Amino acid sequence: MVTDTNEPADRASTAQDARPLGLTLLSGAIAAAMVFPLSWLLVRAAEVDAARAFGIVFRARNFEITLNSLVLMGSVTVLSVLIAVPLAVLTVRTDLPYRRFWTVVVALPLALPSYIGAFAFVSVFRPRGVVQSWLEPFGVQELPSIYGLPGAIVIITLYTYPYVYITTRAALKGFDGSLVDAALTLEQSRWAAFRRVTLPQIQPAIAAGALLVALYAVSDFGTPAFLQAEVFTRQIYLEHRSLGGAHYAAFLSLQLVAITLLILSVESRIRGNEPLYTDSASSGTGSRIRLGRWKWPATMACGLLGFVTLVLPVLIYAHWLFTVQTTRAETFAFSPIHALNSVGVSAVAAVVAAALALPVAYLAARHPNRLSWAFERVTYVGFAVPGIVIGLALVFFGANYGTFSVGGYSLGDTTLRTVELSVYQSIPILVFAYVVRFMPQAVGATRTSVLQVNPKLTEAAATLGKEPISAFRSVTLPLIAPGVVAGAALVFLTTMKELPATLLLRPTGFETLVTRIWAAESAAVYGQAAIPALILIVVSGCSMVIILKQEDYDG
Amino acid sequence: MAESVHTQSRRTQTDETNEDAILELAEVRKRFGNETAVADSTLTVYEGELLTLLGPSGCGKTTTLRLIAGLERPDTGVVRIDGEAVAGDGTFVPPQGRDVGVVFQNFALFPHLTAAENVAFGLDDWNAVERERRVDELLELVGLSEYADSKPRELSGGQQQRVALARSLAPEPEILLLDEPFSNLDVDLRVEMREEVRRILKQAGVTGVSVTHDQEEALSISDRVAVMANGRIEQVGTPQEVFQHPRSRFVAGFLGDASFVPGYVTGDIVETPLGRIGRDRLYGLAPEYDYTRIDVLVRPDDVLAQATDTANADGRITYRRYLGPTVLYRVELDSGETVGAMHNHSDQLSLDTPVTVDLAAAHELAWFPTEN
Numbered sequence: 001m002v003t004d005t006n007e008p009a010d011r012a013s014t015a016q017d018a019r020p021l022g023l024t025l026l027s028g029a030i031a032a033a034m035v036f037p038l039s040w041l042l043v044r045a046a047e048v049d050a051a052r053a054f055g056i057v058f059r060a061r062n063f064e065i066t067l068n069s070l071v072l073m074g075s076v077t078v079l080s081v082l083i084a085v086p087l088a089v090l091t092v093r094t095d096l097p098y099r100r101f102w103t104v105v106v107a108l109p110l111a112l113p114s115y116i117g118a119f120a121f122v123s124v125f126r127p128r129g130v131v132q133s134w135l136e137p138f139g140v141q142e143l144p145s146i147y148g149l150p151g152a153i154v155i156i157t158l159y160t161y162p163y164v165y166i167t168t169r170a171a172l173k174g175f176d177g178s179l180v181d182a183a184l185t186l187e188q189s190r191w192a193a194f195r196r197v198t199l200p201q202i203q204p205a206i207a208a209g210a211l212l213v214a215l216y217a218v219s220d221f222g223t224p225a226f227l228q229a230e231v232f233t234r235q236i237y238l239e240h241r242s243l244g245g246a247h248y249a250a251f252l253s254l255q256l257v258a259i260t261l262l263i264l265s266v267e268s269r270i271r272g273n274e275p276l277y278t279d280s281a282s283s284g285t286g287s288r289i290r291l292g293r294w295k296w297p298a299t300m301a302c303g304l305l306g307f308v309t310l311v312l313p314v315l316i317y318a319h320w321l322f323t324v325q326t327t328r329a330e331t332f333a334f335s336p337i338h339a340l341n342s343v344g345v346s347a348v349a350a351v352v353a354a355a356l357a358l359p360v361a362y363l364a365a366r367h368p369n370r371l372s373w374a375f376e377r378v379t380y381v382g383f384a385v386p387g388i389v390i391g392l393a394l395v396f397f398g399a400n401y402g403t404f405s406v407g408g409y410s411l412g413d414t415t416l417r418t419v420e421l422s423v424y425q426s427i428p429i430l431v432f433a434y435v436v437r438f439m440p441q442a443v444g445a446t447r448t449s450v451l452q453v454n455p456k457l458t459e460a461a462a463t464l465g466k467e468p469i470s471a472f473r474s475v476t477l478p479l480i481a482p483g484v485v486a487g488a489a490l491v492f493l494t495t496m497k498e499l500p501a502t503l504l505l506r507p508t509g510f511e512t513l514v515t516r517i518w519a520a521e522s523a524a525v526y527g528q529a530a531i532p533a534l535i536l537i538v539v540s541g542c543s544m545v546i547i548l549k550q551e552d553y554d555g
Numbered sequence: 556m557a558e559s560v561h562t563q564s565r566r567t568q569t570d571e572t573n574e575d576a577i578l579e580l581a582e583v584r585k586r587f588g589n590e591t592a593v594a595d596s597t598l599t600v601y602e603g604e605l606l607t608l609l610g611p612s613g614c615g616k617t618t619t620l621r622l623i624a625g626l627e628r629p630d631t632g633v634v635r636i637d638g639e640a641v642a643g644d645g646t647f648v649p650p651q652g653r654d655v656g657v658v659f660q661n662f663a664l665f666p667h668l669t670a671a672e673n674v675a676f677g678l679d680d681w682n683a684v685e686r687e688r689r690v691d692e693l694l695e696l697v698g699l700s701e702y703a704d705s706k707p708r709e710l711s712g713g714q715q716q717r718v719a720l721a722r723s724l725a726p727e728p729e730i731l732l733l734d735e736p737f738s739n740l741d742v743d744l745r746v747e748m749r750e751e752v753r754r755i756l757k758q759a760g761v762t763g764v765s766v767t768h769d770q771e772e773a774l775s776i777s778d779r780v781a782v783m784a785n786g787r788i789e790q791v792g793t794p795q796e797v798f799q800h801p802r803s804r805f806v807a808g809f810l811g812d813a814s815f816v817p818g819y820v821t822g823d824i825v826e827t828p829l830g831r832i833g834r835d836r837l838y839g840l841a842p843e844y845d846y847t848r849i850d851v852l853v854r855p856d857d858v859l860a861q862a863t864d865t866a867n868a869d870g871r872i873t874y875r876r877y878l879g880p881t882v883l884y885r886v887e888l889d890s891g892e893t894v895g896a897m898h899n900h901s902d903q904l905s906l907d908t909p910v911t912v913d914l915a916a917a918h919e920l921a922w923f924p925t926e927n
């Protein structure tokens with residue numbers, strides 16, 4: 001732990017609230033709730049005796065799956081950095097035409113679940129699919145297979161690089177551009193100035209974004225499932241569905257969690273904990289890089305990326321929408337209830353996550369010590385644990401405590417107003433899974449916004465007679481509100497497209513947009529996925545625009 | 556170290572029962588890790604005065620201010636406000652219970668509130684009518700009535716400072732603390748705001764404790780100055796006292812350009828390279844210093860250098876800096892010491908000119924026993 005050697009005046013903590021006991025207890029309780037689901041994986045895995053466990057872990061099949069997962073993760077991360085960092089520089093520091101527009105366009109794929117893209121591409125590029133039928137007259141008998149690991153790497157990269165783009169862009173914007181000008185006046189070339197001045201400053205942001213990409217890549221369930229890539233997430237689902245596969249599924253889950261925890265431990269070493277507020281009112285923007293004759297190629301590159309990730313899937317779904325399918329089955333027909341279900345559970349998850357994130361993030365930002373750091377880290381475990389694993393753990397939990405008495409408790413729904421409430425596959429447990437899974441987004445956004453509030457403001461409030469609670473309400477809360485809302489919006493956005501936990505934990509008959517897409521793929525009735533997918537694209541797009549607006553970008 | 560051993564008559568520090576004392580620090584100590592920020596400081600501030608803690612950065616002056624505000628907790632010692640212990644003696648009153656206002660270095664205005672809302676912030680328990688009147692009154696006091704609805708980012712640095720001042724004065728604090736209040740302002744504005752802040756404090760009738768590293772600022776606005784170094788209060792007194800009769804060489808040097816010339820005390824006369832000085836001109840030179848060596852403090856404006864021929868010269872000009880209205884010279888004396896001399900800008904002495912040096916000061920001079 002870094003000890004605070006700043007001047008006393010710059011200390012974040014003040015004398016009267018050096019030990020916020022209540023806040024610490026609350027934060028600890030929230031952290032405990034977040035790790036709770038994981039324990040059931042261990043319970044289930046512990047049922048297996050040592051010899052059999054050894055046999056499960058050290059078989060060739062297991063190595064193959066592990067290797068595939070690591071290759072997927074590594075390739076996606078490297079490709080994402082290579083795409084995102086130049087894009088960030090291009091849209092922040094150059095005179096690229098229509099930068100605001102391109103900023104939204106290149107960030108937007110984040111809003112789209114990668115399996116939406118995977119599904120779209122599979123539906124047309126699969127063997128004997130639409131594209132091949134178009135090309136047949138030209139003598140093309142076979143397309144390169146879209147299935148398998150390479151296809152999954154390309155598609156996941158196209159939809160996850162924005163994690164790096166967004167963190168890098170934020171760092172570039174917060175970075176004092178006059179430093180670059182200073183370097184230029186010291187006879188450094190543009191490239192040298194970037195390498196020696198800009199890059200060291202934005203490196204933590206790139207690393208933070210890359211970490212998110214790595215986590216997402218190894219946790220992604222939908223795309224490997226649709227593309228039949230043999231990685232952990234898909235195998236866990238298959239084992240869970242197969243008879244007697246529960247134990248192997250538990251072991252696969254634990255291996256996957258081990259990998260994600262490793263990523264997090266690397267990340268924690270590179271992440272700084274320094275306050276982000278500045279005492280000076282403004283940071284210079286510096287001069288922009290003139291692209292000159294590279295202006296149009298750069299614009300074309302942004303355009304092409306936007307076309308492939310955004311326009312093409314929309315065109316494909318539109319194509320399916322207007323293509324009459326012969327195998328139309330009523331059971332797959334779309335109903336507005338599906339959309340309402342999606343929005344409803346996502347909104348509840350967003351509000352709950354934002355509320356729980358506040359104490360954890362505030363404590364970690366304002367009272368940096370071992371304990372508050374540990375609590376904050378623990379809430380990130382929910383992010384380290386892929387949705388399929390959280391889903392599985394809660395399934396194990398539900399199998400043990402399938403029902404319990406909740407006499408008199410009402411959720412405002414007649415079907416739930418029974419004495420025996422089924423926990424396994426209920427809305428509360430589904431929301432709980434979402435909150436555990438996406439809490440870090442709320443914690444991260446809130447923590448950053450707390451760090452941006454100069455602690456002197458809290459001190460000023462205290463000297464003006466405000467009790468700590470009242471000072472928090474009247475000063476800190478209004479100032480961090482945009483961050484808290486942005487965090488909630490992120491949770492909402494990601495919950496909308498969450499697939500694996502939804503599949504495992506939804507109550508029977510509870511259909512959302514994503515479950516309709518899943519069902520359509522399973523039954524190969526691609527046309528039926530068109531409406532849910534298009535709705536998901538529009539809703540996600542709207543949320544993304546809100547988030548970009550939140551961060552007050554002025555081009 | 557042992558520079559303050561000689562006896563000089565001083566305005567004695569208060570006895571405990573002083574009726575006018577509004578703030579007392581008694582043996583207050585604060586450490587951060589291994590670093591002692593404030594070492595056994597004792598200080599008394601009187602009702603209605605403006606006292607400035609002056610010292611180089613890292614001397615503990617800001618920590619002292621934060622201890623008074625309740626933003627830090629002292630390790631040992633007692634802080635009393637209006638006779639009541641607010642820290643130490645087994646009690647600790649948090650800032651919100653202290654009746655102490657603070658103007659922060661970066662003003663710490665709430666960015667989401669307008670100027671008027673900032674000023675009203677500490678007036679929660681006033682009724683609406685009185686609150687509004689108080690806000691209007693303070694905005695008028697600081698001359699910002701027409702900016703009531705402006706957000707801090709729409710205001711200039713000087714205006715922000717006025718809002719900060721109005722905000723901290725609004726709840727009628729007993730003591731107002733100002734942490735480097737002018738350091739965030741442009742130089743021109745700084746001088747203007749000094750006068751302005753002093754006027755506002757006096758008009759509001761509040762006791763002020765200010766912190767600065769700028770000696771000119773401290774001397775020009777304060778009723779009394781407390782000079783700090785290494786966590787200790789070296790000397791407390793009126794600006795004239797600390798400037799003319801510094802108790803230590805550090806204080807002498809920190810408050811202005813200081814040169815020391817050696818002297819030898821013989822009866823009614825002190826022999827120095829600048830000639831003989833009457834003993835009565837040395838402030839509080841006690842009999843026990845007879846026939847000992849002392850160092851006499853001379854400031855550039857005390858010294859007059861005049862061109863002469865080599866034979867009669869006391870030294871040579873070795874340095875010359877044109878300051879506009881005045882010219883600062885340094886003269887290396889034949890005895891080896893260097894003294895500064897401040898002349899009117901019309902005087903022209905070039906480098907290496909042989910000069911005689913005379914003491915032109917009419918006031919008493921400060922002195923220190925020579926260190927061995």
